[in-house]
Amino acid sequence: MSSENILSMLGASESKMVNCEIHGQYESTHFVLSNREFWSGCPSCAEEKAERERGEQLRAEQEAYYRKRTQDMLGYACIPPRFADKTFDSYRAETDQQQRYKQKCQAYADEFVENLNQGEGMLMLGDPGTGKTHLAVAVLNEIIRSHGIGGVYTTAARMYRRIKDTYSSREETESQAIAAFTKPSLLVLDEIGVSFGSDAELNYLFDVMNERYEQCLPTIVVSNVQPEEIGKWMGDRVVDRLRECSKMMVFNWESARKGIGRGES
Known part of the structure; x- marks a missing residue:
């Protein structure tokens, strides 16, 4: 399910301008889901976090690949x-x-x-x-x-x-x-x-x-x-x-x- 569809299900009620210490002002939206309610965070911060997580996952996959490759070469070395x-x-x-x-x-x-x-x-x-x-x-x-x-x-x-x-x-x-x-x-x-x-x-x-x-x-x-x-x-x-x-x-x-x-x- 896309993020747009998820947000549409949350029931947005109002919005306001909020200041992010890093990226400046952005529009924050108030959502209500069952008994939980929250204001949306800075979209730029969210994107940067997602990018970091993608980078960390890529590095972990590369490290696992090189570890296996090294072990394979050590085995081949007899x-x-x-x-x-x-x-x-x-x-x-x-x-x-x-x-x-x-x-x-x-x-x-x-x-x-x-x-x-x-x-x-x-x-x-x-x-x-x-x-x-x-x-x-x-x-x-x-x-x-x-x-x-x-x-x-x-x-x-x-x-x-x-x-x-x-x-x-x-x-x-x-x-x-x-x-x-x-x-x-x-x-x-x-x-x-x-x-x-x-x-x-x-x-x-x-x-x-x-x-x-x-x-x-x-x-x-x-x-x-x-x-x-x-x-x-x-x-x-x-x-x-x-x-x-x-x-x-x-x-x-x-x-x-x-x-x-x-x-x-």
Whole structure:
């Protein structure tokens, strides 16, 4: 029912000029409805209130949309539960070098739109337990939450296994499996050096990394091997491309996992 029809049912009896402190004078009408009577308020104030309520509703709908979109992207990112809550705030940077690397990763995430446009990635190499995966996942979490840009986390073994599984499956082709790693705006490729480094795996890796290189899509490579050994596990052609478009950080301090256990028995 329109507002005009509602007002006609209320039984207007008289009107008078009233002053609104904000909008000045307006004509107020006296209405009687059953045992209730009232004078109409400032129409400009009523319209402004309605506009505010429409704006608040729109903002609430937009916030709900972006929350769902963020959750969908986080789910698509395939971050394992153990790493899902890794952020820059939870990274323990106790030494100067750890603080520098944390700052570099934070800056990389903050400037990700520019890094994406330039295809600028990162190489995180060095000893186990030094926080490489933590920082790599923190970057991925940050770009999803702050920039609304999607990405994917995987280990090299999972990537190879998914591509190999297409040979015995009708659900996904090899090209589709490779595309799952070449299409995301950011790929975090962890655990390079854990698998066999066979010719087949090196070929899969080249297909993924070369496509990302040609499309200027950044990759964060995480590995426990030292810089001089990375070619063995990724192939010289891939390493040559990474040198061109990646910043390298070498994590060479003691593992944070040493001395950590469930307590004495």
